[in-house]
Amino acid sequence: xxxxxxxxxxxxxxxxxxxxxxxxxxxxxxxxxxxxxxxxxxxxxxxxxxxxxxxxxxxxxxxxxxxxxxxxxxxxxxxxxxxxxxxxxxxxxxxxxxxxxxxxxxxxxxxxxxxxxxxxxxxxxxxxxxxxxxxxxxxxxxxxxxxxxxxxxxxxxxxxxxxxxxxxxxxxxxxxxxxxxxxxxxxxxxxxxxxxxxxxxxxxxxxxxxxxxxxxxxxxxxxxxxxxxxxxxxxxxxxxxxxxxxxxxxxxxxxxxxxxxxxxxxxxxxxxxxxxxxxxxxxxxxxxxxxxxxxxxxxxxxxxxxxxxxxxxxxxxxxxxxxxxxxxxxxxxxxxxxxxxxxxxxxxxxxxxxxxxxxxxxxxxxxxxxxxxxxxxxxxxxxxxxxxxxxxxxxxxxxxxxxxxxxx
Amino acid sequence: xxxxxxxxxxxxxxxxxxxxxxxxxxxxxxxxxxxxxxxxxxxxxxxxxxxxxxxxxxxxxxxxxxxxxxxxxxxxxxxxxxxxxxxxxxxxxxxxxxxxxxxxxxx
Numbered sequence: 001x002x003x004x005x006x007x008x009x010x011x012x013x014x015x016x017x018x019x020x021x022x023x024x025x026x027x028x029x030x031x032x033x034x035x036x037x038x039x040x041x042x043x044x045x046x047x048x049x050x051x052x053x054x055x056x057x058x059x060x061x062x063x064x065x066x067x068x069x070x071x072x073x074x075x076x077x078x079x080x081x082x083x084x085x086x087x088x089x090x091x092x093x094x095x096x097x098x099x100x101x102x103x104x105x106x107x108x109x110x111x112x113x114x115x116x117x118x119x120x121x122x123x124x125x126x127x128x129x130x131x132x133x134x135x136x137x138x139x140x141x142x143x144x145x146x147x148x149x150x151x152x153x154x155x156x157x158x159x160x161x162x163x164x165x166x167x168x169x170x171x172x173x174x175x176x177x178x179x180x181x182x183x184x185x186x187x188x189x190x191x192x193x194x195x196x197x198x199x200x201x202x203x204x205x206x207x208x209x210x211x212x213x214x215x216x217x218x219x220x221x222x223x224x225x226x227x228x229x230x231x232x233x234x235x236x237x238x239x240x241x242x243x244x245x246x247x248x249x250x251x252x253x254x255x256x257x258x259x260x261x262x263x264x265x266x267x268x269x270x271x272x273x274x275x276x277x278x279x280x281x282x283x284x285x286x287x288x289x290x291x292x293x294x295x296x297x298x299x300x301x302x303x304x305x306x307x308x309x310x311x312x313x314x315x316x317x318x319x320x321x322x323x324x325x326x327x328x329x330x331x332x333x334x335x336x337x338x339x340x341x342x343x344x345x346x347x348x349x350x351x352x353x354x355x356x357x358x359x360x361x362x363x364x365x366x367x368x369x370x371x372x373x374x375x376x377x378x379x380x381x382x383x384x385x386x387x388x389x390x391x392x393x394x395x396x397x398x399x400x401x402x403x404x405x406x407x408x
Numbered sequence: 409x410x411x412x413x414x415x416x417x418x419x420x421x422x423x424x425x426x427x428x429x430x431x432x433x434x435x436x437x438x439x440x441x442x443x444x445x446x447x448x449x450x451x452x453x454x455x456x457x458x459x460x461x462x463x464x465x466x467x468x469x470x471x472x473x474x475x476x477x478x479x480x481x482x483x484x485x486x487x488x489x490x491x492x493x494x495x496x497x498x499x500x501x502x503x504x505x506x507x508x509x510x511x512x513x514x515x
Contacts, residue, residue, distance in 0.1 A: 129515045228488050229461060229507075231514035266461065266508060301513060306488060 003189035007033045007163065009359060010184055010193040012170050012207050013338070014038075015045035016149050016345050018199035019156035020352025021337050025197075028360040032162040033191055035184065037169030040157060041150035044201045044344060047313020049224060049261070049269050050149040051237060052346040055091040055141035056244050058107070059114035061375035062322055062343070065350045067115055068370050070143050072349035077147075080159065084152035085264040091144030092121065092128060092236035093244075094135050094298070101136040104241045108139045117142050130233050130301045144237055146261065149345045165191070173211035173334070181211060181333030195359055197335045202316040204324070204338030208378075213330045216381050217339050219314035221280065223273045223287050225295070225307045229266030233301060237261040240298065243272065250319070252276035256287060258294035260302075267308065270295040272342070279314060315341045318381070325351050325376035326358060335359070336378040428498040432457065439496035446472060446479050446491035449502070457481045457491065461507040482509050 009025050011018045014036035026032045036042065052073050057063040077086035093108075095101035108118040119140040124131045127140065157164055165186070172185035173196060183192035198215070200207040208215035243257040254275040262268050273287045288310055296302050318324060318339040328334040335358065337351050354373060417424065417440075424440035430448060431437065439448035446469040449457060456466035458480050470478035472492045479491040481502050487509025491502070 130513075228510075230510050231508065233510075233513045233515060235515065305510075 005033065005163075005189065005191050007031050007191060007193040009033070009195045009197060010035060010191045011162070011197040011199050012036070012184065013043075013199035013201055013204075014040045014153065014157065014164065014166060015043050015199065015201050016041065016153040016156070016348040017045075017201065017337050017340065017351055018197070019153040019160070020348040021197050021199050021355045022162040022352070023156040023160040024349075024352040024356035025359055026160040026162050028356045030356075030359060032160065033165060033193070034157060034160075034162050035165040035168050035170060035186060035191060037167065039166055040164075041153040043203070044313045044315060045149045045153050047222075047224070047311055048149045048342075048345050049259075049271055050085075050147045050152070050345050051261075051343075052145040052147065053091060053141075053237070053343065054111070054116050054143045055093055055139075056239075057111075057343075058244075059110050061372045062347075063111070063114055063116070064371045065323075065347055065376075066343070067143075068353075069347050069350035070145065072353060073145060073147065073346075076156070076349060080155055083155045085148040086145065087147075087264060088142075088145045089261070090236050091141040092124075092138050092238045093141070093241055094124060094131065094138035094238065095241045096135050098136050100241050101138075104139055107241075107244070128235055128238060130299050131238070132298055132300055140236070146237065146263075147345065148264070152345065152348075170207060170210065173207070175212065175331070179212075179331060181331060184210075195333050195335060197337055197355055197359075199337045201338050201340075201344065202314045204316060204336065208328075208334075208336070211328070211331050211334050213328055213334065214381075215324055215336060215339065215378060216319060217324075218276060218317045218319075219279050220317040220341065221273070221275050221277050221312060221314055222271060222342065223284065223291060223310055223312045225270040225288060225291055226309050226311070227268040227270070227302070228306045228308050230262070230268055230305065231266075232262055234260055234262040234268055234299065238298060239272075240294070249274070250321075254287065254290075256290045256294060258291060258298050260295050260298055268302070268305070270302075270307075274315075274342075276317070281312070283310070283312075316344070317341050320380075322375050323347060323351065324378040325354055326373055326378055329377070329379045428496075430496050430498070430500040430502060432502045433504055434501075437502075439500075441496075443496050444492050445481065445483060445489075445494045445496050445500065445502060448496045449491065456504075457502060458505040458509075459507065464507075480509070481505055 008030035011034045121138045168186040170184045174183040198207040205217040239259040256273045259271040323340040324336040427438040429436040456468040458467045474493045481491040482505040483489040
């Protein structure tokens with residue numbers, strides 16, 4: 001049956017970012033629908049490790065966004081206790097050699113100046129007894145935390161009260177004669193709304209295209225190894241200092257740097273590889289072997305531990321490694337909340353709160369001075385049809401008008 | 409009893425050699441060449457050789473074809489071996505596995 005359903009906001013994407021957008025937007029009083037062609041957390045969210053990191057970010061707008069998000073995750077964990085395995089475990093970045101440690105300390109000092117808590121750890125064995133002996137030292141980041149990302153998305157969606165439409169693919173973005181968005185089309189009917197939020201993650205470029213604009217989101221593949229369940233053998237999220245350089249790299253070639261952490265359920269997760277190979281889902285034993293070897297170098301105890309399974313996903317990657325958050329500016333009523341690369345789980349609440357704030361117009365609850373949203377302007381990559389007479393994205397247009405509630 | 413047509417060996421008309429011993433928590437359990445550890449334990453009337461991580465419930469062989477990972481056991485001090493796939497060898501020491509079987513690694 002072809003139906004017409006009316007909302008204030010339609011969020012495209014039921015990953016953790018879409019869930020956070022729905023949660024904060026509903027909370028601001030708007031009537032929200034979330035539509036996804038698959039299940040909840042069926043894309044990159046479900047393939048992530050659930051890291052909430054400030055440690056891997058250099059000072060700048062994304063670090064500010066991460067700091068805001070860290071606070072919001074803590075609030076969410078207090079509001080919904082014991083639902084999505086929030087664990088304030090802290091991060092530990094280690095350096096093998098003295099020169100690497102010096103560089104790490106310098107980097108940490110710049111982060112500390114930007115508001116990140118950093119603690120120098122001269123004796124690694126005191127905080128991580130299973131770490132390989134002989135490492136030069138490390139820096140501990142108490143603000144780093146972890147959630148189970150699929151659970152987090154599911155609970156935020158449930159708590160939002162938003163209408164959830166799963167297995168329903170957006171096949172078109174409806175626009176008025178003057179170009180403004182007025183909803184989306186799916187094979188089951190139209191979802192009408194004066195605002196559409198593109199939270200389609202790695203597939204955000206396709207949604208932008210449906211709306212007649214563009215966003216250069218590319219997939220960056222990553223593998224994760226899952227060990228058999230263990231007691232707590234790794235206390236922090238532990239990674240080598242090279243990881244920060246890999247995250248910031250624009251290279252298409254394979255990069256691996258071990259990121260090792262325990263989980264509430266028992267298995268140890270081992271990441272993180274990065275390679276630009278399109279949406280190639282085939283298993284790469286080369287990558288798996290490299291990750292395993294690097295993890296064993298950090299934690300020799302893992303040599304006797306079995307890897308139970310692996311999984312992989314596609315980080316939504318934008319050319320400057322910053323997400324696209326805000327109004328499109330080229331298509332009135334179109335908002336973007338995607339392209340967070342490997343930081344989508346961590347950055348989801350701040351992204352959702354910024355989107356909700358923008359959709360609600362002025363008087364939102366966020367102190368926007370905390371984050372310079374201009375760095376996340378969706379229009380910063382150019383191309384796409386210009387919209388004469390409109391300010392570029394990053395401007396926060398007035399809120400969508402109230403609409404009738406959908407029929408019960 | 410193994411010659412009975414009702415036993416698996418009888419039904420398959422198998423003629424195994426003499427049994428040898430493996431142990432479960434130190435107690436001898438007879439096994440035949442080619443038999444899996446789980447089959448030997450079952451033939452001896454043992455249905456459970458692991459307890460679950462969360463609630464300590466008993467577990468043994470369920471699918472018996474290596475898919476379900478329910479039959480995990482600590483064999484020769486190595487935890488998390490699928491007893492239904494590991495061939496029994498003379499002298500194998502099977503120990504009842506508590507939870508993940510890796511408590512010694514905890515920090």
